[in-house]
Amino acid sequence: MSLHEADIHSGAGERPAAGEEGARGRFDRIYHVLRTRICLLDYPPGSRLREEDLADEFGISRTPIRRVLVRLETEGLLRSVHGVGTIVTDIDVEELAQVYQLRVELAELIGKLSPIAPDASKIAAFRGMLARCDGLLEQPDPREFARINMDFFHLLNSLTGNEPLREIAERLYYQTTRIWLKTASRLSQYEEVLQNEITIFHREVADIVSAVEVGDLEAVGHIRRSHISMSFLRLRNESRS
Amino acid sequence: MSLHEADIHSGAGERPAAGEEGARGRFDRIYHVLRTRICLLDYPPGSRLREEDLADEFGISRTPIRRVLVRLETEGLLRSVHGVGTIVTDIDVEELAQVYQLRVELAELIGKLSPIAPDASKIAAFRGMLARCDGLLEQPDPREFARINMDFFHLLNSLTGNEPLREIAERLYYQTTRIWLKTASRLSQYEEVLQNEITIFHREVADIVSAVEVGDLEAVGHIRRSHISMSFLRLRNESRS
DNA sequence: TTTCCGCTAGTTGTGCACATCATCATGGCC
DNA sequence: GGCCATGATGATGTGCACAACTAGCGGAAA
Known part of the structure; x- marks a missing residue:
């Protein structure tokens, strides 16, 4: 059942091989980067994040970027609106x-x-x-x-x-x-x-x-x-x- | 700010129009359906959910289905493994x-x-x-x-x-x-x-x-x-x- | 002058084809 | 006879093109 045990194979690493990273590792990395940017106000409240810009910056397509954005949206830091954009949520002291x-x-x-x-x-x-x-x-x-x-x-x-x-x-x-x-x-x-x-x-x-x-x-x-x-x-x- | 107020327009509804539903409404619907199935053991722990089957059932493509599955994965009810499938998490009394x-x-x-x-x-x-x-x-x-x-x-x-x-x-x-x-x-x-x-x-x-x-x-x-x-x-x- | 209609530009959402990966069966080699 | 390599198979992950949608601008009519 438990798939968590590290596979000890023969030669060169088939797993994340020290330098590389799997899809899950990349997700976490980008997620943390964006979250930090939002919380340090590099992305100020109300600003728009273009999916394609982020995709270019991280060298991938929009699809995996969207996974990260969806996650940040469920966390309440972003809000995606169809046809408008993905905007950083504005916050108010009373609401918090x-x-x-x-x-x-x-x-x-x-x-x-x-x-x-x-x-x-x-x-x-x-x-x-x-x-x-x-x-x-x-x-x-x-x-x-x-x-x-x-x-x-x-x-x-x-x-x-x-x-x-x-x-x-x-x-x-x-x-x-x-x-x-x-x-x-x-x-x-x-x-x-x-x-x-x-x-x-x-x-x-x-x-x-x-x-x-x-x-x-x-x-x-x-x-x-x-x-x-x-x-x-x-x-x-x-x-x- | 608040986009929650129901739009009272003139004639035919331009919004979710009573019978219809937006992308967000459909997401919630499918999410609740799948969550209920998991918790009622219609999908027993360890069973596999094929994205394409779900897409066919709800009459849409894999893409919006994946949004729901990603959400259920962050909630801890599912686990997607590349090349294997999305499986319902098994649970143990001690772990809980x-x-x-x-x-x-x-x-x-x-x-x-x-x-x-x-x-x-x-x-x-x-x-x-x-x-x-x-x-x-x-x-x-x-x-x-x-x-x-x-x-x-x-x-x-x-x-x-x-x-x-x-x-x-x-x-x-x-x-x-x-x-x-x-x-x-x-x-x-x-x-x-x-x-x-x-x-x-x-x-x-x-x-x-x-x-x-x-x-x-x-x-x-x-x-x-x-x-x-x-x-x-x-x-x-x-x-x- | 004002108001309303429609068009255009730009963004997210969706569908689909393909890449990537893991599992399992099969067959050849030791 | 057993074991390892290899290919077939089927799943999720990714990239890309297009659809759906909103906001803003501009022009025409009242």
Whole structure:
């Protein structure tokens, strides 16, 4: 039944052979590239993605590109309209309130459902994240901030062994993460807000690293929960001003 | 923004025109049909779905069918392998333990996140569900049991206004609902188990209807939570015997 | 001047032919 | 007699041409 076992054949690799990649690997690669572009606002909300352009860029035809776009559409990041185009969904703070509510609840579950006790290398990864935050604090940059935030999320997500939970938390994260860059870039006191946000994020990372070091994953969940909640409230207040 | 409003034009409908359906409507229709077939074991685990057969059945080509299959694959109900076919995923009680854990937690959230106070028609729908359970109790049938269970889930899901939660809960539900029919059909004491399970389900519905009638949606969540949890434990015990 | 009709350009959706891949049967070689 | 190679077969994946559809522009009529 299980087709998952790696086939150990005789000579040259018939499988993805180190350098190559199968159809599934290419799908994942393009999917992640496009998702990152959307969340870093390389494709701003409302902009159009021409299927043929993407096909040319990745050196394939429209067909496999469409698979990726369909996936991104089900995730809520795109919307394809017949005869019009494939446009990046616009997002609004109020519309994301429900997603944030759900993320708050799920954050706590990460420390409760099948928690994975972090080993030495994982703890090292957390400390490395803290170091990146130090650098960010000295040299603030919104794009780099978004990237670190993303990497930190994946690291946190790896603390639970519950795969469905990981998948869902990831999906919700990518539905909401754009909103900060979008609203912040339109604020007048942009520099101040960025610096402030980075400072708060640095504290969150420091707190969580402390909790990880002593192996208290439930505490990680609580810290994370409160920070997601507060982050949303700040966002809401800023967008109303 | 909202394209959801029904267009009230002059004469003959330019939109889906009552009888017709757009590409998106057809997608949903076929998607639901196939999902139901999978969950009712019309397509048993391990069986193969030929894209061309499906294309012929629905009177279209392989292309739009593939969209549906890709979706069902991301939901975890199918698995397409190049050169082999698209096969219905096989499921195992132990593998679903994590999904059940998550469903247990989410069940409680339905009563907490943006609960919708049920109006008269909704309460009537719940009572109708109870009536269907009465009928089922007198004339046990596994397939009908699965159908009622499905409808009851959707009714419960409509009690929360949190759309992301509804979507996720639905996805997890359809990942797990097949397992009961599959394991039960292989038991020796099939009739007894079915009768017992229906009796318990009838109690659950009665309890929840009572809670809905007094408008206590948090209680609904708690009842639902405990029943999902116990249902999984029974399943696990039965499959081990 | 304004409004409405229709045309054109451009995009996604669909159908079909072919490429790619895995499985299985078959036959020759050791 | 057993084993490996090889081709036939049938499935999904890909590329391409065309259909369906929308938005915008332009011109003619009221």
